[in-house]
Amino acid sequence: MQHHLRPFVVTAALAFATAAAAATTATPLDLAVDQATPRATELRHRIRQNPELGNREFETAKLVAGHLKSLGYEVRTGVAKTGVIGILKGGKPGPVVAVRADMDALPVVEQTDLPFKSTKKTMFGGKEVGVAHACGHDVHTAVLLGVASVLAGTRKELAGTVLLIFQPAEEGAPPGEEGGAKLMLKEGLFDEFKPTAIFGLHTFPDWEVGTVAVIGGPTQASSDTWRAKIRGKQSHGAWPHLSVDPIVMAAEAVTALQTIRSRNIDPMAAAVVTVGVIRGGERFNIIPELVELEGTVRAYDVAVQDLVERRMREILDGVTRAGGGSFELVYERNNPALINDEVLAAWSRDRLAVVMGADKVVPNKAVMGAEDFAWFSQRVPGMYFRLGATKPGTVNSGLHTPTYRPDDGAIPVGIRAMSTLVIDFLANPPTLAKP
Numbered sequence: 001m002q003h004h005l006r007p008f009v010v011t012a013a014l015a016f017a018t019a020a021a022a023a024t025t026a027t028p029l030d031l032a033v034d035q036a037t038p039r040a041t042e043l044r045h046r047i048r049q050n051p052e053l054g055n056r057e058f059e060t061a062k063l064v065a066g067h068l069k070s071l072g073y074e075v076r077t078g079v080a081k082t083g084v085i086g087i088l089k090g091g092k093p094g095p096v097v098a099v100r101a102d103m104d105a106l107p108v109v110e111q112t113d114l115p116f117k118s119t120k121k122t123m124f125g126g127k128e129v130g131v132a133h134a135c136g137h138d139v140h141t142a143v144l145l146g147v148a149s150v151l152a153g154t155r156k157e158l159a160g161t162v163l164l165i166f167q168p169a170e171e172g173a174p175p176g177e178e179g180g181a182k183l184m185l186k187e188g189l190f191d192e193f194k195p196t197a198i199f200g201l202h203t204f205p206d207w208e209v210g211t212v213a214v215i216g217g218p219t220q221a222s223s224d225t226w227r228a229k230i231r232g233k234q235s236h237g238a239w240p241h242l243s244v245d246p247i248v249m250a251a252e253a254v255t256a257l258q259t260i261r262s263r264n265i266d267p268m269a270a271a272v273v274t275v276g277v278i279r280g281g282e283r284f285n286i287i288p289e290l291v292e293l294e295g296t297v298r299a300y301d302v303a304v305q306d307l308v309e310r311r312m313r314e315i316l317d318g319v320t321r322a323g324g325g326s327f328e329l330v331y332e333r334n335n336p337a338l339i340n341d342e343v344l345a346a347w348s349r350d351r352l353a354v355v356m357g358a359d360k361v362v363p364n365k366a367v368m369g370a371e372d373f374a375w376f377s378q379r380v381p382g383m384y385f386r387l388g389a390t391k392p393g394t395v396n397s398g399l400h401t402p403t404y405r406p407d408d409g410a411i412p413v414g415i416r417a418m419s420t421l422v423i424d425f426l427a428n429p430p431t432l433a434k435p
Contacts, residue, residue, distance in 0.1 A: 029355070029419060032150045037412040040146030043067065044411060045116035048138040051105030051131045053124060054169030055179045057082040060103045060141065064166045067145050071152040073164070080183040084166040087193075088151055090158025090426065097425050098163040098195040098380075099418060100181075100373060101137075101144035102170035108134040111402035135399050136203035136389060136406045141166060143201065143387070143414035150419040160426040163193050170372050172334075181375040190379050197344055197432060199421050200373045200384045201414060205396035207362065207388030209409040212352055212417050214385045215364030216345030220338035221270065221298040223370030224305060224331065228253075228293040228316060232325040237285035246291040247280060249323040253293065253316055254278070260311045265304060272298040272368050273308060298368040300337045338374035341381035347430040348383050348421055355420045356413075369399070381432045383421075387414045 026034075043063065052060055061077060064084045068075045073086035082103075109130030110118045120131045133139075144164055151162055165184070173179030178186070207213055230253065232244035254275050265271045273295070280291030297308050309331045316327040353361045364386055373384050389406035390396040397403040 029150070029416065029423070032153055033146070033412050033416045033419065036146040036149035036415055039149065040142045040411050040415065041408050043145055044138050044142035044408065047103075047141055048114070048133050049116050049118055049120075051118050051120055051133050051138070052103075053107065053122065053131060053174070054104040054171055055081045055173050055177055056122075057103045057168045061166070061168075064103070064141065064145065068148055068164070071148055072155075073148065073152070079189065080168060080179060080187060081177075082168040083184060085189070086148060086162075086164040086166075088148075088155060088158070088162040088164070090160050090162070091156035092159040094158070094160025094426050095196040095429060096161045096163055096193050097422055097429075098165055098193070098198040098376070099144060099147065099422060100165040100167055100198060100200045100376060101140040102167050103137055103141050104169055104171050105131050105137060106134045106171055106400060108132040108400070108402055110134070112405045114405055132402065134401060134404050135171065136404065137170070139203050139387075139389065139406045139410055139414070140201065142411055143418060146411060146415035147418045147422065150415060151422060154423065158423070158426050161193075162422055162426075163195055165189070181372040185375055185379065190376075195380050196429065197341070197425065198373075198376045198380055198382045199348075199418060200376075200382070201387045201418060202371070202384070203389035203406040203410060204386040205390050205398060205404065205406075207386065208390050208392045209388050209407050210356075210392075210413055211360050211362050211388035212356065212385055212413070213362045213364035213388070214345055214349045214352065214383075215366065216340050216342040218270075218300050218337060218366045219340050219364065219384055220335075220366070220371040220374065221272070221300055221368045222302075222305060222333070222337040222374075223335040224297040224299075224309075224333050226295055226297065226312065226329060226331045228312075228330075229328040230291045230293070230316070230320060230325060231327070232287075232289060232291075232323070234289040235287050237287055240287060243287040244324040245287050246289065246325055247287065249319050249325050250278060250280065250291040250293060252323070253319045256315045256319060257312060260308055260315070264307060264311050269304055270298075270300045270366070270368065271304050271308065272296070273312075274298075298370065300366075305333065335370045335372045336374045336378055338371050338377060338382075338384060340377070340383050341432060343430055343432055344381050344383040348385065351420055351424050352417055355416060385417075387417070
């Protein structure tokens with residue numbers, strides 16, 4: 001009997017010793033993150049089940065404000081319509097550092113098997129749509145709520161002030177409305193608080209839970225939108241010679257617009273010219289008067305944006321003149337390119353490697369997706385990193401898809417990473433260039 005019990009006794013003793021050693025080596029930050037994670041995860045589930053579109057994040061804002069007030073933060077609501085900010089003044093003098101999380105969802109029908117998935121519907125663009133956090137903003141908000149809990153427990157030791165920004169309408173405001181980071185700045189957010197730097201994160205399916213991806217310099221592209229009307233002359237489909245066919249002109253224009261990327265822009269420059277909408281016609285045997293096109297342009301260089309807009313006008317003018325029609329083009333520049341501060345990114349990479357392990361801090365890559373965090377990082381040095389969101393051993397889908405499902409395991413990783421950056425920045429900030 002004793003012979004058979006001995007391995008169990010040894011194993012139990014080793015397990016106890018290991019647990020004791022782990023407890024003694026856990027840092028105060030580790031303990032604070034462990035304590036904050038269950039509540040942050042619970043809030044994530046509530047937010048995901050109750051998603052709201054841009055400038056309509058009323059219930060999300062209430063949830064955020066309530067959590068911050070319970071922690072003793074100074075809280076302001078109604079910022080840029082539905083935004084919330086939390087101010088935490090440390091016990092020692094120092095700089096102001098800002099952290100941003102976005103709160104809005106997308107008009108998408110969620111198709112995951114999560115027990116807390118969204119089944120919500122609302123009106124968007126004049127029709128009923130599903131609403132889902134198909135870009136992971138539920139995790140971003142939950143992470144920052146967890147960071148708020150961690151920082152509240154270190155208030156006396158903080159050398160400076162923390163500005164937590166819960167931003168609405170990152171995906172864009174409804175037509176005819178202002179919103180997002182640009183509106184927050186327009187209302188004077190940075191004029192009042194004057195942060196020295198700002199941090200942000202985004203879940204990403206390309207990396208597993210437990211990793212973060214950091215890059216200095218170009219990170220997210222600028223985002224322009226355009227809408228074109230190609231006008232011709234309507235006629236019966238059996239008498240095309242009596243028409244000026246806008247469908248034929250539109251087809252020629254779509255093809256010709258692709259030559260901007262292939263023949264006008266330096267092959268080494270980043271650029272995308274996309275036609276996302278073609279709308280025209282009412283019946284199979286009627287050549288319509290009007291066809292509408294819509295699309296987006298992405299770039300990292302303002303000169304490339306200028307070139308694309310000029311060539312679009314020239315191409316549309318040439319195609320419609322040749323076809324006997326006319327055109328109108330509305331070209332709007334939305335988000336600027338997001339450029340991470342090189343010094344802040346290098347400093348962040350080093351700090352994250354210390355608390356997470358160097359193998360968990362992977363090189364990021366620039367993408368052509370846009371992010372209105374760029375408005376903030378144009379004003380002050382910014383560092384925007386990606387948070388691994390895919391559970392190890394599983395497969396995830398892309399951002400803005402019905403099946404995108406960032407794992408709960410990303411929440412404590414994000415809390416630890418962001419809390420580290422804030423605490424260490426206030427304790428010993430790197431020397432950054434003046435904005």
